[in-house]
Every structure is written in C-alpha cells, then in structure tokens.
Amino acid sequence: MSKEKLVIFDTTLRDGEQSPGASMTKEEKVRIAKMLEKMRVDVIEAGFAIASPGDFDAVQAVANTIKDSTVCSLARAVDTDIDRAGEALKGANSSRIHTFIATSPIHMKYKLKMEPEQVLEQAIRAVKRARGFTDDVEFSLEDGSRSEFEFMCRITEAAIAAGASTINVPDTVGYGEPGEYGAMFKRLIEAVPNSDKAIFSTHCHNDLGLAVANSLSAVMNGVRQIECTINGLGERAGNAALEEIVMAVRTRKDLFPVETGIVSEHIVPTSRLVSSITGFPVQPNKAIVGANAFAHESGIHQDGVLKHRETYEIMRAEDVGWNTNKIVLGKHSGRAAVKARFEALGITFESQDALNQAFSRFKELADKKHEIFDEDLQSLLTSASSESTEETYILIDVESQSRSGEKSKSRISLQVEGQDMEAHAEGSGPVDAAYKAIESVVKSNSDLLLYSVNAITQGTDSQGEVTVRLERNGIIVNGVGADTDIVVASVKAYLHALNLLSSPGRSHPQRDGV
Template identity: 45%
Template sequence: MRQIKIFDTTLRDGEQAPGASLDVEQKIKLAHRLAALGVDTIEPGFPISSPGDFQAVQRISREIEHVEICGFARAVKEDIDAAVRATQDAQRRRLHMFLSSSNIHLDFQLKKTRAEVVELARRMVSYAKSFVNEVEFSPMDATRTGDEFLFEVLEAVIEEGATILNIPDTVGFALPEEYGAMFTRVMKGVRGSDKVEFSAHCHNDLGMAVANSLAAIQAGVTHVEVTVNGIGERAGNCSLEELAMALATRSEHFGITTNIRHEEIYATSQMVSRMTRSPIAFNKPIIGRNAFQHEAGIHQDGLLKNRNTYEIMDPERLGIPRSMIVLGKHSGRHALRHRVAEFGVTLDNEQLDQLYTTFKEKADIQKTVHDHELMQMAGQAVDRALEPYTLNDVQIVTGNAMHRVASCEIQDHRTGKVEIYTGSGEGPVEAVVDAIRRAIPEPIEFADLELYSVSSGETSAGEANVTVRLDQKLYTGTATNRDILIAAAEAYMAACNRAVRDVRLDSSLEQTPVHTLG
C-alpha cells in the first residue's frame, strides 16, 4: 500500500482560529501528543510572529525526536532567518515558505506584478535553500490562480531547489474533482515536477476539505496537511482524524496507509479541544459525542445484536470510551434491559415494565435519560439502591467577594449512613467537588468539565459532562438541570459512582448490604 505522510499544522494554522491561542508550554505538550499520535511532520508555529512562537518552535525542535519539524515563513529574508534559527536543533527539519499567486491577492494584498512575484519566489527559495535541504513552497490561493501563472511560479521554484510543492486551497474554494484534476495537470505540465514531491493543504469553507484532500491523494500527492479536530482559519482545515479514518476504513478503495496510531486519536482530540478552548460539535465525525451513540430503538436493537449493523468503525480502537446506547424517548425495552444489565442488575418482566413506564415519562420531559437517573428508577423497581452513593441535597453559597462554600448531603449505601459534607473553593464547582470528594475514600481525580445549554430562554436547562480519573482510567457522568451548578454536582457524583463501581469488583451490588429506598 502507498503511504501518505501526515503534516500536522494544528500548532500553526490551527492556532490561527479565533480564540485558539496557545502558550509555549501548551504547544510543547501538544507537540509531544502529536508525536505519540504518529504524525510525520509538525509545524509548531510562525517563528517571526512573536517571541513566544519562536521559543515554542525552538524548544519543540530540541525536544521532539523522530518527527520532522517545519519552520513557517513568508517569502521574506527576516522570516526565513527566524525559521532557520528556530529549527536549527531539529533532528530533521523543513522550511515552509508561502507567497500569494492569485490575481486578487496580488492586486489587493501584495501590490506586485506577476513578474515581481516570480522573481521574489526565485530569490527567497534560493536563499532558504542555502540553509536547509527540504524547502516547501506554497503559492497561496493556488486554486484561484489559473494554470498559466501557477505553472510559471512552480517551475521557477523547482529550478531554485524547492523539494516539496504545496498547492493550497487557501479559501476552501475548490471542488474535489477540480482539486484532484489540478494536481494531475501540474504533475504532467510543470517542468521538473518529477523531481519534487507534492502536498495538499485544504480549507473547509464549503465543507469539502477532507474530500479535496482525498482527491489530491488519488491524484498522487505524498503529503497532506491537516489539523486535529479540523481547527484553523475561518471554517478550519482538513481534519486529521476524518482523513486518517477515511483512508483506514476504505483502505480497499484508496490503497493508502499512514503512520497515524488510531488509538491515540481521541486523547489528542480532547487535549486540542481543551487547550484551544474549541468545543467539539456533537455531530463531528469520528470524535463528536454523537459519532458512536444511538437513541433510536431500531438502531439500538441492531447494535446489540451486531455492532456492524450501524457502525463502520470501532470507537474503542480510536481510544473512545464505548457508550453506544443513548437512552431517550425513542429507546425500547431491549435497550433498557441491556443498560441495567451492564450495571449488574437483572429485571424480571414486571420490574422491566415498571421501569419502562417511569423511563418514558422522564424521557418525554428531558429528552435524554442519564445513567444515574436510570439507576435511580431501576432501584425503585427492585426496591434497593443500585448506586454506591446518592447525592440527596446540595446547598451552595456564592458571591463576588468571598470563597464559595458548598454543603452536600450524601448517603453511602454500603453503610446506610447519611452525612453532610462541606467544601470550599474559589469557584462554586470547585466547592461542590471538594465537598463530594470528602465522602468517597477512593482517590478520584477531577479531570474535565463541559457545560452546555440544552434549551433557550430564562427557564433554560444546562447539561454538565464531568470526567474523573481513577487508577489511570477515565469515567464520565452527565446530568441536566435548570441550575447548572446542581447539574455539575450530579454529573460529578455520577462519574464518581461509575469509578467506585468499577474498582469494587469484589463487592458487586448483589453482595453489598441492601438498604431499601424507603
């Protein structure tokens, strides 16, 4: 199978997304994660743009081994000098230079003629070549340039020693058939094209960045430039995870392989989302929350019988925690019985009917029924508590000139005791977590919190999604409430209950002392 090299520009083009700015330490952490993911090239930043970016590129060049490091530069001597200095300690390095080529860019941005652009491209590629062996050249806005001038620029930089030609769809304008055909024409019509490699760089303004990149691969490119989660300018770039999984899932069609380690995709995606403060859309392919979840009863029934009925990828191979069944008003009895069985609970037909009736009433009101709510309803059906702990009440005192204080009434169903725990923190969520943590002996770490609005208006509800860590494993809890702080408390309690259930394998719910709900 032909291998495609993955060029990751999350730390450069991805960071150019509004609000996604990263500091030096964040870039270094992400660079190590990208290396673990298996990318071939990392573009860590734009060295001339700021002292912080220069430092980040320099440190990444020194710390990251076995991955090519790319310095980014305009066709300007000072840019090239900065990129060369920043990457000088890399085991392998590349210099990536760009220069506008379309008429609209030349007329309104560069204010240069075509002849001046060709001459500038020649001089700057020649200058860069005196420092580094691998020089990548990008004619910016290539897909709106026209073949005649595009060919002229590319032939000029090949003559001066460019080794990789990147033909970018800078504004996401191209259609897949157009983009693939452009590479075909370039490879056939540009003198010296047999001496260089080709790279694709696609933006997603019309939602076709991945499709265009796949078209370029089919046309013969050997490098594809991507970002994690598809972040980047405007609508973003070609999504690394979508491209990698399209090639892997349809390998019989493409005949292409990459060095991407699929099991590292989810962890990398989550880290990029947190550090860039860029939430992932629920319906985002591969790594969106709904990508491997199903609510419809027909789909749930098929999945429980054979996962391949409705899933073309295995989420666990991507490092995604398995949670394929979402319980809502479209769910059936089969899914309910399956879910409670996952928690070690067996229901007879009468108990299942009672649970199903209660469940449907709840689902009609709030759309999705979360696991801790289901366990409460199932507990009523079997007349015993099924969760290790129950959060009976939460009181929070907050204000703008004081530490926040939380008081939580929690029942331990192993002992039957009900106690009140208090906690404090600079924020109300921190105070709630501090209080609940005091009730649980296991060393559970708070890992992540996501908050969403699930309706609109002054009576809107909020959804909290909390992730905790215990013994290097992650557990998630979700809750919905009109009070977002209560939602966060209930979600944290649900996540902790999941973790506690998992580690108490020698004390299953059937073996623990039974305390009735009454």
C-alpha cells in the same frame, strides 16, 4: 501490492491557532506536540516564528522537544522570516521551513501589489535561502486554487529547481470543489517537467464544508501530503480534520492507493487535549471524535449492532481511542496510579514538584466527584496552565444566591494587582450577576462574544468546562475554567480571559498564512 505513504502534516499549532481566541502558550504547544508525536504525525507545523517573540519561543521549544516527527515553521517568502524560522528550528532532529507567497491574480494585484515576474523571483530566492538552513523546504502557492494554471506551472517548476522538495497548492479560501480541485493537481503534476522531484501537498479550508473531500480528491490525483488539524480547527470555518482524513484512508483502503503511519488509538485523547486547551468544544455529532460518533439510539440500529457490529459501524470505537481506559481513579488512588494515567495520556512531568502539584489538584477534585476520567486529568493541567498566566486578577471567593421568580445575587472577592476587593451585583442568573460584579471592579471595556458550557464527563457530579470569549480593541481571547460548581467555573473562565487581555504576549490578531 504495497501502497505509497501519505504524509500527514499537522498544522494545529499554527493554522489551528489562528482561530479567533485559540492562542496557545509555549507549554501548551509542547503538550500537544508530544501527543502528535505519539500519534506518529509526520510533520508538525509548530508556528510562525517571525510573528512574535512568543511564537518564536514556542517553535524553538517544540523543535527542542520533539525527536521523531519533523518540526516545521511557516515563513513568508521574505529573508527575515526565513532567517527567523531557521534560527527557531536549530535544535530540531528533523526540521522543515515552509515558505509561501500568493500566486492568484487577485492576491498579487491587491495584496502584494507585485507583477507575476516579481513574485516568481521572490519565490526562487526564498526557497534557495531556506535551503541554507535545511534540506527539507516546502513551498506554498497561497490562494493556489484561484491561480492561473500557466503561472502555477512556471512557479512550481522554478521552486522545485531551486530546492523545494514539497509543493503545496492550498485552497486558501475554501473555494474548491472536489472534482475540479483534484483535476487541477493531476494536470499540474503532468505538466511540470520536474514534478517527480517533489511531493505535492494539499491544504484545504472548510468554508464550503468541503475541506476533507477536496483533500481526498487531491490524493486520488497524485497528492501525497495532506495538511490538516485536530478537530478541523482553524481560521474561519477551519481546516481539513486530521481524524477524518486518517480514518477515511484506513476505512476505505479498498479505494485509496495510500496509507498513513498514524497510531489512530491516540486520536480521541489528542482531540480532547486540543479542545481543552483551546476552549473549542467538539460538537457531539462530529465525525470520529464527537460524543455521538459511535452512539446508537434507534432501536433498529441497536439491534443490528448487537447482532453484528458491522451492520451499522464501519469502524471500531476502540481503534480511535474510545473506551480504552479501564482504570478507575478516585479519592483512594495513589500517586503512582495517577502518574501512570497521565503518562498514558502522553503527559510527563519535568520535576517531582510538578507531579506533586498535579497530584494535589487531583486529590482536591476527587473529594468533589466519585470517579476521575481522562478528560478530568486533561482539564486539571489546562486549568493549571491558565492559572500560570501572569495574573492581574485572582479569585479569592465567590458566593451566589438564586431563587425562582427573583433576581440572582453574587458576591465576588478578588485580588486586583495585589489589592483585595469585593463587589456585589444582581443579574438574570447567578453567572450574569457574578460577571456584573466582576465588571464593577475591573471595568475591562471588553465585549463578551461567547459563553459556552460543556460537561467534561458524564454524571451530575461532572466538572463543567466553561469557555468565555472576550474582545477588546481587535484582540480576541478565549478564557477557560473548570469546576464541579458551574458558577465557579464561569468566574474562573472570565478571569482567565481578562488576564489574557492584560497579557498581550499570549493573545494575537489574525495572521497571514496559507
């Protein structure tokens, strides 16, 4: 018996970007979008076009680049938002406007300060206006899981009648419970007279760790679109993780009446790319994409897997993209081999000069470490992207001295707005000393919220990837740096974050959304 299609709606570039400090450049969004397209994601929500000129440019760039997936922009149920979204999506082969308004009593009363009838009228007007730009309009009932059922039915029926082809009832605050949330959809679909004219969608947040469970429960109750993100990225505790949704549906095909069109072999490379760009490391025990997801240390488990894989593994690691690269790159690798590996990762270069620069970076790294892995290649491009940020602070040189029982010392040479400067400092370790030296020069008045080190690959010659999160005046940014020398990587990450704070177009406060 043929199964129904489950639409995979990826919102990594929009809701995922609302994680504090996870803001992405236009070029980074396009890189991720290309990988999502390669994975055959059905809908890519590229951003919130009205939010800023940078968001508009990013949505437009993704719309003009992606050919096979539908490109979507979020818009509040406001004329200016919808017009801006429509303008950004003009170049898309297939476009969608995703408009929303809050429908729960608490949101309508305290946030919107509107009566239900006013909300209903605004929703209808927004859907009709969006239909002027595209036939594919999605309407979301923000805070839907806490909305009153009768009003939910009225606004859903009205939105479909106005032209919405997808109805999303999100669990905006992560309050839902699987049985309750799934039953809500079943009841809603049965109660709305024109429900057969639309696809129902779920968008779950993970505040109680139930986003994936809630989403799958909704599928069992008639939902045919899931909104999710790579690595479960998203504001607060994140969103439902795309990789978990896709592999749950595939692995338990005996249970779920749906199937996706996702090419799962691209899941792990895409996960690594998103992690590298955002600076959010994937925890080792993360399902599907964590480093330990297919590792077995217990002797009983190892023995069982060796005798018959399915004794302890319900999926093949190769099916999600683990261990698929058999080509070893090193200092003797040529330009053609490096270019071919980049292309296998979904990375293409707009010009020969761009390829030459990437190859030059590859050669510099190959002189420092014996084998170059896919993660190293992703990191090379992410580092290049961070250095392309408008740079107020440029690293010239760093020297560190560390000895047990004594304070560490660091000397930093920087170029600050074109002027060479040098500073010395002591600290409890070489990184602490280096950061104190930098601050003695730049006096950023920022707070260090996070310092995280992650080995990009195995081996003692691995690059260390450092993530630094800084906050100043309510703006939060993540700086990323990579190097085989962890002190150098740390300095690069700190300066990247400082440059982002000096370039407001790259950073943003939290934004409203579903």
